[in-house]
Amino acid sequence: MSLSAASRTASTLKVAAASALLALALAACGSDTDAEDVGAATAVAQTAEDAAATDDSSPSGGEAIVTTASTDVGDILVDADGFTVYGFTEDSDGTPTCEDACLDAWPAVTVESAEVPEGLDAEVFSVVERTDGTFQLVAGEWPLYTFTGDLEPGDTNGQGSGDVWFAAAPDGSLIQDETAEAAPASDASYDY
Template sequence: MPTFSRTALLAVAGAAALTLVAACGSDGTSGTASPSSAAASGGPALVAAGSNTLGPIVTDADSNTLYRFDKDPANPPPRTAPVPAHTTWPPVPAAEHIRAQGVDSALIGSVTRTDGTKPLTLGGWPLYRYASDAKPGDTKGQGVGCTWFGSTPTGKKAPAATPAASAAQSGSGY
């Protein structure tokens, strides 16, 4: 077989393999990595996912975007962490065992708040869901009040979306 044909065949085979891997790691609708293995085993999970508007972010096992609040201190001391509104921004509850998919488990922790809740933390930052995110993949909480941001897999805040990305975000979010 000539070198050119062999190289072309290998390239096509590689592209086909990547397509199969991508198809297995995507939910087919949102463009995010599928947390199917995390969801299948039950219990809470942190999943590294990709957002078309925000880049790498963290979701729960159901692909709901998780956020951090800039007015929370990183690594808040036990029993003194501020308590934001729980109906709009419910904290992600901590559990004894948290599964991490694409997230360094050494960055996962918790803090006990004055109201007795024990939210999950990532990189020292308490994590929240946003009540206005109507479906998995929504990122409507990004930049709310200039204090709420999607969390990255390292616990940092996701960068502010560009105006073009913000316009696209008003649709599916991913």
């Protein structure tokens, strides 16, 4: 197989994996899908995950400290590996509600303790203890997650998913207009 054919095959596998994981995410969170559809989506997603298992660009587990990055949806928070960090609008007041199959598709951004990690602004970030005893990072009022359908750092494949998942902005808000670019900060005022 030629290098370009191998590259196309790898790209096709990534697209298939992202599509399958998106189907799982939609079935697991914010959808009225019945249990049979969730099971089918889980099986497809597991196959896609297995196919992509040798790709070391997937998000890693463990503690993930966040930073900012510029993407097609504006300036956002990303984890230590550069993967987009999302908030789930079904969560409220900093309490995570994504569990089980939802958490498989949208892994929580976890930290080692209940303390805000060094280097993060305590005015924006906090930490909440999950029901399993792990500690999840919160920005603003939104517990933070990554998306298994984001295959490369900077991907925003989860943006707007199910109309309940949105990239987190550096100020702790969610970017709910996926087509808007974040405007640079300016003290100038304009009269139109």
